[in-house]
Amino acid sequence: MENYDPQAIEEKWQRVWKDERAFEVPNPDPGELERHSQKTYVLEMLPYPSGDLHMGHVRNYMLGEVVAHFRRRHGFAVMRPMGFDAFGLPAENAAIQEGQNPREVTPRNIAAIRSQMERMGWAIDWNRVLATHEPTYYRWTQWLFLRFFEKGLAYRKEAPVKWCPNDQTVLANEQVVDGRCERCGAEVEARNLEQWFFKITDYADVLLEEMSLLEEWPERVLTMQRNWIGRSQGADVLFRVEGFAEEIEVFTTRPDTLFGATFFVLAPEHPLVPRLVEGTDHETEVLDYVRHTGARSAVEREQKEKDGVFTGRYVLNPVNDERIPIWIADYVLMEYGTGAIMAVPAHDERDYTFAERYGLEIRKVVEPADGSASQQGPFSAHTENERLVNSGEFSGSSAPEGGRAIVERLAAQGLARTAIRYRLRDWLLSRQRYWGAPIPIVYCDECGIVPVPDEELPVLLPEVTEYLPKGRSPLAAAEDWVRTTCPKCGREARRETDTMDTFVDSSWYFLRYADAHNDHGPFDRELVDYWLPVNQYIGGVEHAILHLLYARFFVKVMNDLGMIGFREPFARLFTQGMLYRDGAKMSKSKGNAISPNEYVERHGADAARMYLLFIGPVEQDAEWQDNGFEGIVRFLNRLWRIVLEQGEKPIVEPLPDTPLARQAHRTIAKVTDDIGRRFALNTPIAAVMELVNEIHRHPDDPAARFAAETAVSLVQPYASHIAEELWERLGHERLWEQPWPKADASLLERETVEVVVQVNGRIRDRLHVAPDLPDQELVALARASDRVRSFLDGAEARRTVVVPGKLVNFVT
Ligand SMILES: [Zn+2]
Numbered sequence: 127m128e129n130y131d132p133q134a135i136e137e138k139w140q141r142v143w144k145d146e147r148a149f150e151v152p153n154p155d156p157g158e159l160e161r162h163s164q165k166t167y168v169l170e171m172l173p174y175p176s177g178d179l180h181m182g183h184v185r186n187y188m189l190g191e192v193v194a195h196f197r198r199r200h201g202f203a204v205m206r207p208m209g210f211d212a213f214g215l216p217a218e219n220a221a222i223q224e225g226q227n228p229r230e231v232t233p234r235n236i237a238a239i240r241s242q243m244e245r246m247g248w249a250i251d252w253n254r255v256l257a258t259h260e261p262t263y264y265r266w267t268q269w270l271f272l273r274f275f276e277k278g279l280a281y282r283k284e285a286p287v288k289w290c291p292n293d294q295t296v297l298a299n300e301q302v303v304d305g306r307c308e309r310c311g312a313e314v315e316a317r318n319l320e321q322w323f324f325k326i327t328d329y330a331d332v333l334l335e336e337m338s339l340l341e342e343w344p345e346r347v348l349t350m351q352r353n354w355i356g357r358s359q360g361a362d363v364l365f366r367v368e369g370f371a372e373e374i375e376v377f378t379t380r381p382d383t384l385f386g387a388t389f390f391v392l393a394p395e396h397p398l399v400p401r402l403v404e405g406t407d408h409e410t411e412v413l414d415y416v417r418h419t420g421a422r423s424a425v426e427r428e429q430k431e432k433d434g435v436f437t438g439r440y441v442l443n444p445v446n447d448e449r450i451p452i453w454i455a456d457y458v459l460m461e462y463g464t465g466a467i468m469a470v471p472a473h474d475e476r477d478y479t480f481a482e483r484y485g486l487e488i489r490k491v492v493e494p495a496d497g498s499a500s501q502q503g504p505f506s507a508h509t510e511n512e513r514l515v516n517s518g519e520f521s522g523s524s525a526p527e528g529g530r531a532i533v534e535r536l537a538a539q540g541l542a543r544t545a546i547r548y549r550l551r552d553w554l555l556s557r558q559r560y561w562g563a564p565i566p567i568v569y570c571d572e573c574g575i576v577p578v579p580d581e582e583l584p585v586l587l588p589e590v591t592e593y594l595p596k597g598r599s600p601l602a603a604a605e606d607w608v609r610t611t612c613p614k615c616g617r618e619a620r621r622e623t624d625t626m627d628t629f630v631d632s633s634w635y636f637l638r639y640a641d642a643h644n645d646h647g648p649f650d651r652e653l654v655d656y657w658l659p660v661n662q663y664i665g666g667v668e669h670a671i672l673h674l675l676y677a678r679f680f681v682k683v684m685n686d687l688g689m690i691g692f693r694e695p696f697a698r699l700f701t702q703g704m705l706y707r708d709g710a711k712m713s714k715s716k717g718n719a720i721s722p723n724e725y726v727e728r729h730g731a732d733a734a735r736m737y738l739l740f741i742g743p744v745e746q747d748a749e750w751q752d753n754g755f756e757g758i759v760r761f762l763n764r765l766w767r768i769v770l771e772q773g774e775k776p777i778v779e780p781l782p783d784t785p786l787a788r789q790a791h792r793t794i795a796k797v798t799d800d801i802g803r804r805f806a807l808n809t810p811i812a813a814v815m816e817l818v819n820e821i822h823r824h825p826d827d828p829a830a831r832f833a834a835e836t837a838v839s840l841v842q843p844y845a846s847h848i849a850e851e852l853w854e855r856l857g858h859e860r861l862w863e864q865p866w867p868k869a870d871a872s873l874l875e876r877e878t879v880e881v882v883v884q885v886n887g888r889i890r891d892r893l894h895v896a897p898d899l900p901d902q903e904l905v906a907l908a909r910a911s912d913r914v915r916s917f918l919d920g921a922e923a924r925r926t927v928v929v930p931g932k933l934v935n936f937v938t
């Protein structure tokens with residue numbers, strides 16, 4: 127028998143698929159959209175071309191691969207495109223590491239990844255490929271920016287921003303994780319800079335409310351977004367500063383604890399601070415503290431022991447005119463709330479720590495309603511089961527009711543109002559980096575900020591020789607490019623030299639695929655409305671509050687602008703686990719990445735494709751193991767042998783009702799349910815392996831050939847090349863287009879039991895048979911088992927013990 131030769135087979139079928147454009151799906155003609163209702167859009171997050179793919183990536187793309195094949199064979203027109211997130215820090219830093227211009231390195235990296243993907247044999251519609259650094263793409267990124275600008279959703283302002291000293295650029299809040307740069311891990315610094323922002327805060331409520339449309343998203347991702355948006359309900363309360371005309375507003379979620387406010391804290395950056403202490407004994411100490419804070423990083427501020435200084439000034443508590451000392455402390459941040467808080471140490475952990483340290487009064491104002499002792503520590507849960515104490519006329523009311531009453535009374539005096547605040551901040555999109563889409567804006571001394579007219583797009587990224595980050599955009603050095611004329615008045619003007627955050631590029635790429643070659647607009651609405659929302663989106667959970675939030679925002683704005691007909695981009699989201707090796711997440715930087723190249727070279731793409739899904743449930747992290755991979759290689763060889771053996775037999779029709787026929791149908795049912803409903807992609811492989819083992823044990827079962835064909839058909843989404851080759855050798859054609867097999871319900875209904883087969887009392891095999899199978903047939907089946915035969919070794923059984931539905935024992 128001919129040996130399994132993955133190299134030859136894979137090359138052959140990849141050529142066929144390419145020549146036949148097997149996985150390209152044409153757009154329906156206008157007016158025909160109705161007829162093409164059976165469509166599905168499967169999409170994995172597009173990769174950064176920052177180097178070769180490693181096995182971790184291969185695992186991710188296998189998810190979409192299986193779903194795409196599965197749906198195609200269920201009769202859907204499947205769109206599964208691919209692109210490259212080619213602008214931005216990942217690609218640029220990869221180029222800088224090589225000491226080369228990203229303009230040259232990026233296309234090379236894209237070509238390398240694409241050829242790896244092609245070598246994996248993935249069913250991708252390459253006709254729709256895009257790369258975000260190409261002018262044909264970023265022209266429309268710029269065009270969209272201008273639509274946002276017209277609506278006041280893109281604006282420029284000076285603001286305190288997060289600065290990565292390593293990457294030499296500002297970062298969006300979403301790109302700062304625990305005070306560190308999401309890309310490089312450097313501690314971020316604070317700076318005041320004029321920057322461009324998207325007004326995502328206008329959509330804070332909508333982004334929350336419309337999560338109700340995301341029934342098929344993982345709860346974990348929704349929770350992360352909810353927390354990031356951070357809607358909290360409470361009250362704005364005004365505190366008068368004693369001896370000053372000013373009032374300071376604070377936001378509190380716990381107005382019920384107003385009587386427990388025993389001190390007041392301003393952020394060191396609060397604009398009122400210098401005036402409060404001017405000419406007083408406290409001036410030197412306070413201003414020193416403010417200066418020291420300025421030198422501290424955000425991380426330090428979060429993590430160090432809470433400290434602060436007294437200003438010598440007081441505010442008056444609006445509920446009872448009590449004098450409350452004003453402190454300056456850097457645990458209060460200017461960018462959240464108003465930069466001022468009323469401190470209630472009895473019921474807030476941070477205030478409590480601070481009060482303990484400086485000996486400030488701690489006054490309990492909430493306690494359990496049933497009079498039981500308060501919980502240990504400074505907390506209360508703000509529930510109906512708690513009541514107010516030490517709160518004047520409000521004492522005795524339940525905590526929520528008391529809070530409402532306090533706000534009502536203050537509101538009548540103009541000192542408070544109920545308020546909703548969000549943690550979410552506007553999306554900072556400027557980057558002081560070379561490798562990004564230029565922001566299409568011109569600054570004119572006469573006209574101010576002037577958008578570049580649509581017909582002048584794209585604003586091409588100039589070629590520069592100095593592309594390294596220096597703290598100001600390298601584009602500023604391209605003087606001929608910067609100098610331009612004002613589109614409005616024609617006078618000399620300057621171009622914006624910052625580039626856009628790469629997350630802008632990826633906030634709409636999934637729309638472009640629907641109409642990838644359009645050169646008169648970003649896309650035709652009709653086509654986008656036809657293909658979108660994405661039916662199955664696949665990507666890492668690390669994008670929960672980055673790409674996944676931004677893309678939702680973009681789609682909502684575009685829907686509000688009448689550009690598209692839906693509110694959410696991704697109907698169903700799947701977040702896959704990570705691939706580990708030697709106990710650490712597989713990555714190039716950790717030095718534990720395995721390239722698919724050498725493995726594919728040796729054992730073929732099918733083995734890698736299959737192993738990476740076999741390794742464990744796709745939503746969980748998994749550990750790469752060479753011996754596991756070898757196991758799959760052995761399985762493919764066995765599949766090859768067994769199917770070719772069966773291929774020499776005639777097809778028996780109608781299908782006889784044998785144990786193997788039933789197992790084949792059960793396998794169909796299981797694999798179909800696992801992939802289609804449960805998104806369990808590892809268990810189908812085990813089920814097919816079991817089926818193949820059964821064929822091996824019962825090669826003469828009249829349904830063996832049918833079972834072999836079934837195994838080939840079911841394994842096709844995983845090991846597409848070998849499946850196609852075997853299918854052809856079985857005398858059929860084009861398995862990738864064949865209808866997915868259907869389980870015969872009448873065969874499924876029949877229950878089976880497991881019967882143990884022993885030789886001289888030792889278990890040698892297990893059979894799955896109908897519970898009412900006559901003893902005679904059961905013994906015949908048991909005797910036919912290869913394994914049993916090898917143990918009998920030609921000897922005749924002296925005695926045969928049968929326990930119906932349980933056991934057959936041959937005694938020699
Ligand atoms: Zn960084």
Ligand SMILES: [Zn+2]
Pocket residue numbers: 570571572573574576612613614615616617619
């Ligand atoms: Zn002008």
